[in-house]
Amino acid sequence: MKKFIISIDQGTTSSRVILFNKNFKVVDIVQKELTQYFPNEGWVEHNPIEILNDVKFLIKKILIKNHLNPIQILSIGITNQRETTVLWNKKTGKPIYNAIVWQDRRTSKLCDFLKRKKYQKKIRQITGLLIDPYFSATKIKWIIENKKNTKKLIKNNNLMFGTIDTWLLWNLTTKKLHLTDITNASRTMLFDIKKEKWSKELLKILKIPESILPKVVSNVYDFGKMKIFNNTIQIGAMAGDQHSALIGQACFKIGQSKSTYGTGCFLLMNIGYKFKLSKQKLLTTIAYKINNKKMYAYEGSIFVAGSAIQWLRDKLKFFKSSSDTNKLYEKANKNERIVVIPALTGLGAPHWAPNVRGAIFGLTRNTSISDIIKSTLQSIAYQTYDLINCMEKNSGKKIIDMRIDGGMAKNINFIKFLSNILQINIIRSQNIETTALGVAYLAGLFSGIIKKTSDIEKQWEYKDIFKPKISKKLRKNLLEEWHYHINKILN
Ligand code: ADP
Numbered sequence: 021m022k023k024f025i026i027s028i029d030q031g032t033t034s035s036r037v038i039l040f041n042k043n044f045k046v047v048d049i050v051q052k053e054l055t056q057y058f059p060n061e062g063w064v065e066h067n068p069i070e071i072l073n074d075v076k077f078l079i080k081k082i083l084i085k086n087h088l089n090p091i092q093i094l095s096i097g098i099t100n101q102r103e104t105t106v107l108w109n110k111k112t113g114k115p116i117y118n119a120i121v122w123q124d125r126r127t128s129k130l131c132d133f134l135k136r137k138k139y140q141k142k143i144r145q146i147t148g149l150l151i152d153p154y155f156s157a158t159k160i161k162w163i164i165e166n167k168k169n170t171k172k173l174i175k176n177n178n179l180m181f182g183t184i185d186t187w188l189l190w191n192l193t194t195k196k197l198h199l200t201d202i203t204n205a206s207r208t209m210l211f212d213i214k215k216e217k218w219s220k221e222l223l224k225i226l227k228i229p230e231s232i233l234p235k236v237v238s239n240v241y242d243f244g245k246m247k248i249f250n251n252t253i254q255i256g257a258m259a260g261d262q263h264s265a266l267i268g269q270a271c272f273k274i275g276q277s278k279s280t281y282g283t284g285c286f287l288l289m290n291i292g293y294k295f296k297l298s299k300q301k302l303l304t305t306i307a308y309k310i311n312n313k314k315m316y317a318y319e320g321s322i323f324v325a326g327s328a329i330q331w332l333r334d335k336l337k338f339f340k341s342s343s344d345t346n347k348l349y350e351k352a353n354k355n356e357r358i359v360v361i362p363a364l365t366g367l368g369a370p371h372w373a374p375n376v377r378g379a380i381f382g383l384t385r386n387t388s389i390s391d392i393i394k395s396t397l398q399s400i401a402y403q404t405y406d407l408i409n410c411m412e413k414n415s416g417k418k419i420i421d422m423r424i425d426g427g428m429a430k431n432i433n434f435i436k437f438l439s440n441i442l443q444i445n446i447i448r449s450q451n452i453e454t455t456a457l458g459v460a461y462l463a464g465l466f467s468g469i470i471k472k473t474s475d476i477e478k479q480w481e482y483k484d485i486f487k488p489k490i491s492k493k494l495r496k497n498l499l500e501e502w503h504y505h506i507n508k509i510l511n
């Protein structure tokens with residue numbers, strides 16, 4: 021009987037379930053879009069029940085579609101959108117409020133208050149993070165303070181918190197296991213990433229009771245069993261999406277890094293066993309913990325990457341499909357020197373300037389749609405340069421190549437330019453489903469078809485490598501031009 025691994029990839033815009041064979045090749049993918057709620061300016065919510073029902077539906081669908089019996093599934097791995105916060109009633113199982121999504125900015129004022137109270141240094145030392153509404157802590161506090169009955173539920177020990185991994189696990193294991201994995205925990209702004217436990221000090225500052233928090237465990241663990249079709253399937257792994265992609269790209273060595281170019285861009289660099297803070301504003305996070313071996317990563321994100329392409333497509337109506345941008349790039353006029361800074365929702369690392377907005381410099385009567393598209397794509401490469409520069413300075417390690425994935429990794433002209441600007445080889449993996457693949461590898465470790473992480477490195481295959489080809493002078497000029505303009509909007 022053939023055996024398989026299943027990954028649940030619960031993302032921001034959709035939930036996906038992916039079936040892998042024992043060689044970690046994708047056999048099938050099923051997917052369902054997720055409803056987005058925007059009840060107020062800057063608020064973003066999901067319905068936790070919809071997420072749960074979609075995931076259950078998709079698991080059943082993939083089993084039926086592929087004529088599989090649950091006993092053929094060696095184990096399930098769960099990877100998820102991070103930071104998104106759910107609070108629910110332990111007795112009824114019902115959410116107290118919608119899930120507050122990582123993009124939600126409603127707790128900005130509370131974060132400003134925490135900064136004014138000078139908690140930044142302490143929070144950074146304990147959690148590796150910067151005070152920001154992005155992380156779960158202030159979202160939890162908002163729900164506790166704004167919803168009725170939460171105090172009573174806390175008193176009776178009936179209030180539960182979880183990020184999406186925890187919410188799914190508790191429900192899939194028929195309300196038995198209240199667990200999270202160490203990578204998801206490290207994005208709550210409540211977790212001490214050195215001592216590997218919830219920080220009593222931060223819980224006290226934020227007045228969040230420890231009783232509502234899940235137990236934190238490693239990424240490969242006995243996460244219990246899911247009941248399905250009168251049978252059960254073992255859940256053997258959990259990891260936050262970007263951490264899972266780092267594993268899916270087999271970045272187990274210090275200095276190895278991956279960059280995922282989806283809606284936003286998330287760059288993670290493995291920095292090894294020791295906790296380190298960057299001098300600039302990169303986040304320090306737990307990369308993964310497997311068999312008692314814990315590694316840290318630096319993380320930097322560019323808020324607007326693929327979503328700049330969506331903006332050109334949907335708002336400016338420059339083209340029909342994102343994939344058209346590759347061809348249009350080639351039509352750009354070589355003599356046009358425009359600079360697009362698509363800071364549509366502010367700038368992320370290393371600037372952390374949420375209030376800055378985008379700009380286009382150097383427009384002339386000759387500027388065409390292609391010029392704007394090319395320059396927008398190039399801007400993502402320049403921003404990656406700024407991030408990498410910052411990571412190298414802080415880690416003391418030279419990045420020699422970078423593994424990339426995500427929707428924008430389909431754009432050859434973008435990748436070539438990225439390689440030129442970074443002056444390193446850009447590697448695309450054979451399997452583009454790297455987020456799902458990472459947690460599938462981890463589930464494989466749990467069920468024993470993989471013995472150690474070095475086996476993952478052996479399994480991992482690249483599709484193509486892009487090498488830098490640009491004159492030193494041109495590169496220097498382009499970078500100078502970029503920095504001149506980015507400094508203009510920052511100042
Ligand atoms: P997410 O996981 O964040 O939903 P994906 O990894 O699926 O994102 O990538 C989707 C993003 O990639 C979209 O914003 C889209 O505009 C962009 N994208 C897709 N194909 C291309 C392409 N060929 N060139 C440039 N951008 C692209």
